[in-house]
Amino acid sequence: MTSFLSRLSLVLAAMLLPVSMVFAAPSYNITFEKANNDIRDKESLQRGAVLFANYCMVCHSAQYMRYNRVARDLGWTDEEVVEKLAYNQRVTVDYMMTFMEDGVSQSKFGIQAPDLSLMARLKGNDYIYTFLRGYYLENEGEWEPAIWNNKVLTGTSMPNVLEGIQKHATPEEFDQVTRDLVNFLDYIAEPNKVERWDLGWKVILFLLVLLLLTYLLKREYWRDVKH
Ligand code: HEC
Numbered sequence: 001m002t003s004f005l006s007r008l009s010l011v012l013a014a015m016l017l018p019v020s021m022v023f024a025a026p027s028y029n030i031t032f033e034k035a036n037n038d039i040r041d042k043e044s045l046q047r048g049a050v051l052f053a054n055y056c057m058v059c060h061s062a063q064y065m066r067y068n069r070v071a072r073d074l075g076w077t078d079e080e081v082v083e084k085l086a087y088n089q090r091v092t093v094d095y096m097m098t099f100m101e102d103g104v105s106q107s108k109f110g111i112q113a114p115d116l117s118l119m120a121r122l123k124g125n126d127y128i129y130t131f132l133r134g135y136y137l138e139n140e141g142e143w144e145p146a147i148w149n150n151k152v153l154t155g156t157s158m159p160n161v162l163e164g165i166q167k168h169a170t171p172e173e174f175d176q177v178t179r180d181l182v183n184f185l186d187y188i189a190e191p192n193k194v195e196r197w198d199l200g201w202k203v204i205l206f207l208l209v210l211l212l213l214t215y216l217l218k219r220e221y222w223r224d225v226k227h
Pocket residue numbers: 051052055056057058059060105109111112113114116119123128131132153155156157158159161162181
């Protein structure tokens with residue numbers, strides 16, 4: 001019995017190890033704002049996709065997403081998706097690659113703008129939400145040119161691309177813009193997530209029923225055995 005228990009605790013420890021590694025990895029000394037996005041909200045995803053195409057794809061790609069997959073998941077036709085997200089410059093089976101030519105990012109910003117396909121999984125929704133909203137002026141109140149910095153990624157080479165929106169929107173509208181963008185990034189980081197969630201509890205339920213049945217079957221088998 002003890003050996004069984006010690007073996008069990010070993011297995012449990014091994015299972016928990018990756019979890020503790022994930023939680024130990026990032027350490028930031030600011031608290032992130034909560035993105036509170038909802039990947040089941042298709043309208044938010046549609047707005048996020050259009051914003052992403054307009055404000056981010058000049059520099060960033062989503063190299064693992066095809067336009068037609070976005071269309072299927074967000075409820076657009078193949079024609080609509082290339083019209084809305086690529087001004088008919090792309091075809092529907094294309095990957096969502098940046099509109100920037102090779103090498104431009106490197107020479108303009110000193111760094112290649114990272115691919116954003118998996119960014120939400122890498123950094124988390126709250127991180128990206130706070131990052132997009134985290135720009136502040138280094139020279140507040142002085143004359144141009146404005147020098148921006150970011151409280152999440154200090155000294156970042158990404159310009160404050162949402163400045164124009166923020167200037168003209170109400171705080172609530174800006175919340176929505178940034179939340180929609182994060183929502184879209186969350187979706188592209190795992191397009192199957194909703195399906196996985198919906199299937200997951202059914203699988204667990206099935207396994208529980210199966211557990212009950214196999215237990216009853218075991219009792220039936222052992223009924224006549226002397227032990
Ligand atoms: C003008 C080019 C440009 C545009 C437009 C742009 N970015 Fe970036 N972005 C960059 C560069 C360059 C970096 C690398 C920054 C760095 O490492 O300092 C970056 C980095 C990032 C990162 C990673 C930050 C990190 O912690 O490593 C995220 C997330 C991001 N961008 C999101 C966005 C989103 C969302 C948009 C659209 C609203 C956008 N970017 C628009 C150039 C751009």
